[in-house]
Amino acid sequence: MSRLLEVKGLETRFFTQDGVVHAVNGISYDLNEGETLAIVGESGCGKSVGVMSLLRLIPQPPGRITAGQVLFGAGDDRKDLLKLSDEEIRQVRGNRIAVIFQDPMTSLNPVLTIGFQISEALMLHMGMDSAAARKRSVELLELVGIPRAAERLDDYPHQFSGGMRQRVMIAMGLSCNPQLLIADEPTTALDVTIQAQITDLVKRLRDEIGMAIIWITHDLGVVAGLADRVIVMYAGFIVEEAQVKELYANPRHPYTLGLLGSLPRLDETRAHRLTSIEGLPPDLIDLPKGCPFYARCKYRIDICAVENPLLLPIGPGHKVACHRDISKVAPTVVDEVETV
Amino acid sequence: MTNYLIRRIIQMFFVIMLAALFTYFLFTVSPGGPLAGIQQQQRRITREDLARLRANYELDLYWPIRFSRWLIGVPSGPIVIGGRELFADTPVGCYLPRDRQVVIQDGQQVVIPAGCDDYVYLSEIPKLHPAVKSSRGILRGDFGLSTVVRAGRPVWDEIMSRLPATLELMIISTLLSFLLGIPIGIYSAIKQYSRFDYTFTTISFIGSAMPTFFFGLLLILLFTVFPSMLQNTFPWLPHLPPGSRLAVRPYEVAPWLPRVTPGTALDHFLHLLMPVGVLTFFYMATWSRFVRSSMLEVLRQDYVRTARAKGLYERVVIVKHALRNALIPFVTVAVLTIPGFFAGAIITETVFAWPGMGRLYYDALTRSDWPIALAFIFVTALLTVIATLLGDVLYTIVDPRIKYS
Ligand SMILES: Nc1ncnc2c1ncn2[C@@H]1O[C@H](COP(=O)(O)OP(=O)(O)O)[C@@H](O)[C@H]1O
Ligand SMILES: [Mg+2]
Numbered sequence: 001m002s003r004l005l006e007v008k009g010l011e012t013r014f015f016t017q018d019g020v021v022h023a024v025n026g027i028s029y030d031l032n033e034g035e036t037l038a039i040v041g042e043s044g045c046g047k048s049v050g051v052m053s054l055l056r057l058i059p060q061p062p063g064r065i066t067a068g069q070v071l072f073g074a075g076d077d078r079k080d081l082l083k084l085s086d087e088e089i090r091q092v093r094g095n096r097i098a099v100i101f102q103d104p105m106t107s108l109n110p111v112l113t114i115g116f117q118i119s120e121a122l123m124l125h126m127g128m129d130s131a132a133a134r135k136r137s138v139e140l141l142e143l144v145g146i147p148r149a150a151e152r153l154d155d156y157p158h159q160f161s162g163g164m165r166q167r168v169m170i171a172m173g174l175s176c177n178p179q180l181l182i183a184d185e186p187t188t189a190l191d192v193t194i195q196a197q198i199t200d201l202v203k204r205l206r207d208e209i210g211m212a213i214i215w216i217t218h219d220l221g222v223v224a225g226l227a228d229r230v231i232v233m234y235a236g237f238i239v240e241e242a243q244v245k246e247l248y249a250n251p252r253h254p255y256t257l258g259l260l261g262s263l264p265r266l267d268e269t270r271a272h273r274l275t276s277i278e279g280l281p282p283d284l285i286d287l288p289k290g291c292p293f294y295a296r297c298k299y300r301i302d303i304c305a306v307e308n309p310l311l312l313p314i315g316p317g318h319k320v321a322c323h324r325d326i327s328k329v330a331p332t333v334v335d336e337v338e339t340v
Numbered sequence: 341m342t343n344y345l346i347r348r349i350i351q352m353f354f355v356i357m358l359a360a361l362f363t364y365f366l367f368t369v370s371p372g373g374p375l376a377g378i379q380q381q382q383r384r385i386t387r388e389d390l391a392r393l394r395a396n397y398e399l400d401l402y403w404p405i406r407f408s409r410w411l412i413g414v415p416s417g418p419i420v421i422g423g424r425e426l427f428a429d430t431p432v433g434c435y436l437p438r439d440r441q442v443v444i445q446d447g448q449q450v451v452i453p454a455g456c457d458d459y460v461y462l463s464e465i466p467k468l469h470p471a472v473k474s475s476r477g478i479l480r481g482d483f484g485l486s487t488v489v490r491a492g493r494p495v496w497d498e499i500m501s502r503l504p505a506t507l508e509l510m511i512i513s514t515l516l517s518f519l520l521g522i523p524i525g526i527y528s529a530i531k532q533y534s535r536f537d538y539t540f541t542t543i544s545f546i547g548s549a550m551p552t553f554f555f556g557l558l559l560i561l562l563f564t565v566f567p568s569m570l571q572n573t574f575p576w577l578p579h580l581p582p583g584s585r586l587a588v589r590p591y592e593v594a595p596w597l598p599r600v601t602p603g604t605a606l607d608h609f610l611h612l613l614m615p616v617g618v619l620t621f622f623y624m625a626t627w628s629r630f631v632r633s634s635m636l637e638v639l640r641q642d643y644v645r646t647a648r649a650k651g652l653y654e655r656v657v658i659v660k661h662a663l664r665n666a667l668i669p670f671v672t673v674a675v676l677t678i679p680g681f682f683a684g685a686i687i688t689e690t691v692f693a694w695p696g697m698g699r700l701y702y703d704a705l706t707r708s709d710w711p712i713a714l715a716f717i718f719v720t721a722l723l724t725v726i727a728t729l730l731g732d733v734l735y736t737i738v739d740p741r742i743k744y745s
Contacts, residue, residue, distance in 0.1 A: 055649065057645060057648060057649055061533070086654075090651050090652075090653065090654075091651060092651070093648065093649055093650065093651035094649060094650035094651035094652075095651050098649070098650075099646075099649040101642060101645070101646060101649075103642060106641065106642040106643065107642045107643055107645075107646045108643055108646065109643040109646070109647065109661050109664075109665070110643070110665070110739070110740070110741055111664050111665055111668070111738070111739060111740060112660070112661070112664070120650065120652065120656075121650045121651065121652075124650075124651065124652065124653075125651060156740040156741070158740070158741045169646075172646075172650070
């Protein structure tokens with residue numbers, strides 16, 4: 001497996017009237033070809049801004065990527081996306097890296113037909129003529145499981161349900177055979193049953209097509225059966241990174257522990273109160289000096305208030321940013337979690 | 341859709357009728373009117389003279405009767421069914437109201453009508469108000485006769501003679517303001533908070549906040565008054581005609597331009613410059629602000645981000661994905677300019693003595709020419725409801741989400 005993406009020290013800020021929002025604070029991670037990486041964290045912790053920065057899709061102004069590198073591609077083809085010209089990054093968007101957004105109700109243009117919106121990218125990146133693009137659009141809609149695809153090509157987004165629209169978004173995302181698909185909470189806005197369908201669809205398509213995926217979610221529950229590796233973000237920092245099994249078996253950051261503790265479990269025999277993490281994430285305009293999780297942490301010690309711990313390896317592929325080894329301090333709360 | 345249209349048209353009919361009734365009533369009860377001041381001017385006027393004057397303006401009829409005659413032209417005499425006259429003896433007005441003088445505290449004498457000495461009966465209408473003088477009703481396309489501004493001439497003729505000037509002024513200014521305002525609005529939104537944006541939001545703010553009469557006078561000052569005053573020092577300053585639509589005799593604008601012959605295209609153009617300038621500036625300010633804000637709203641939308649994420653050219657994102665949506669509210673509001681093509685611009689036309697509808701309305705109001713004023717309001721109201729319907733129908737065309745049933 002070769003490296004597809006390498007993010008180094010990515011830092012994104014929003015220069016607003018209220019002050020500088022430290023949305024992403026020097027995050028580094030990498031991704032192999034065909035690999036699925038999940039990014040989890042409560043809402044507002046910089047997940048979307050973090051991935052949108054890869055494609056420079058954050059609104060500028062007020063946003064600005066203030067530091068970092070985003071190396072994308074294999075071998076000689078490898079380029080820093082942050083250094084590309086506008087025209088070069090445009091050729092990457094939708095073509096080599098595609099994005100699916102959170103809310104399918106608002107992510108499709110209401111006045112253009114589905115067929116037009118899919119064909120558009122095909123004609124642009126794949127050089128198809130309109131007839132070929134139309135034919136391919138039908139295939140793509142069939143691929144994502146839209147019934148009577150050919151007839152629905154001339155329908156408008158409002159004529160589809162939320163789940164169907166997300167399928168359309170996926171078809172659109174996959175249209176140019178991207179090497180990387182970024183899915184920004186693609187199921188959050190959907191009903192629970194539809195969520196599972198969409199997740200399954202993406203899994204199936206990944207196995208067929210073999211693209212790498214960055215799957216953003218605030219729900220650790222959906223991650224288990226889907227991702228190879230997980231990154232946990234908090235207040236614009238990566239606080240833990242591990243293979244998915246390792247993370248469930250051996251969570252080492254108090255925040256990860258909290259996230260796992262708030263999951264419902266299927267093997268629960270007695271009624272068990274879901275623990276949720278108390279308190280709120282820190283204000284990203286006024287970040288505390290020490291560990292950003294300090295205020296909510298059950299394991300905090302004095303040094304946590306003054307020094308933000310570095311993200312350091314603690315085992316194979318497992319990194320954590322914590323001053324303490326919490327597995328020694330308290331028993332692990334969650335040993336294994338069923339896929340929900 | 342057909343059902344919807346039928347329902348809307350029926351609704352429109354009632355709205356128009358109500359508007360007509362309401363305006364007619366307001367004109368009836370409002371102080372002033374064609375006879376205001378006559379008693380003060382001529383203290384010696386006899387009751388009989390006054391009665392004749394009142395009858396001249398149909399003021400001898402009760403106002404609902406007058407309204408009905410204005411609207412549909414009836415009653416024009418007794419109702420005849422099977423050769424028998426019905427209601428011939430029903431009073432429909434008062435020819436000689438009985439006056440009573442009352443003294444109010446501060447010593448002023450005020451005349452208050454009390455009762456009637458000579459009623460007008462239905463059977464007398466043909467004699468008192470012969471068909472030649474009265475109208476067949478505005479609903480049948482007869483707007484009646486002007487009473488003051490063009491006394492005795494049909495209102496319709498007067499409107500027709502004024503309409504070209506107003507159409508010219510309004511269509512040119514409206515189109516120019518679209519042509520300038522829309523691109524400015526779009527560009528301001530794309531480059532929000534840029535120097536361009538700040539400059540033009542300031543200009544539009546001034547444009548929509550400054551009264552047109554003030555701006556009009558300012559232009560006259562700048563392009564007519566000052567050049568005349570400074571003729572000796574700066575003889576090359578152009579001197580624009582300050583008003584009206586065409587000149588009467590040849591005139592000179594600037595030494596570097598040929599003498600202008602009245603009635604030529606150049607004469608036309610020079611007279612249009614200032615009023616068109618004022619209106620274009622004013623409308624442009626409105627439209628650029630409107631387009632800017634709706635474009636900003638759309639640029640924030642998720643689907644614009646989707647379009648960018650697809651790798652589309654920024655130009656395509658703006659024109660196909662954003663603008664298409666931003667123009668939806670614009671189109672439906674832009675049709676509301678249609679009544680203005682008839683109604684003109686009251687203040688600007690008055691400032692520049694432009695012989696159009698707005699000026700006519702102004703004259704009609706100040707000189708109490710009710711038939712002209714009422715016709716103006718009626719047609720404007722009619723065009724407004726038609727334009728509103730048109731806007732709603734356009735909505736279904738430009739926005740696939742909207743369907744009426
Ligand atoms: N356009 C923007 N202007 C100012 N702040 C923003 C903007 N977009 C996002 N932010 C801030 O960046 C932070 C991270 O947001 P986001 O990445 O969307 O969170 P999430 O993890 O829920 O995806 C939030 O505090 C948010 O308020
Ligand atoms: Mg998000």
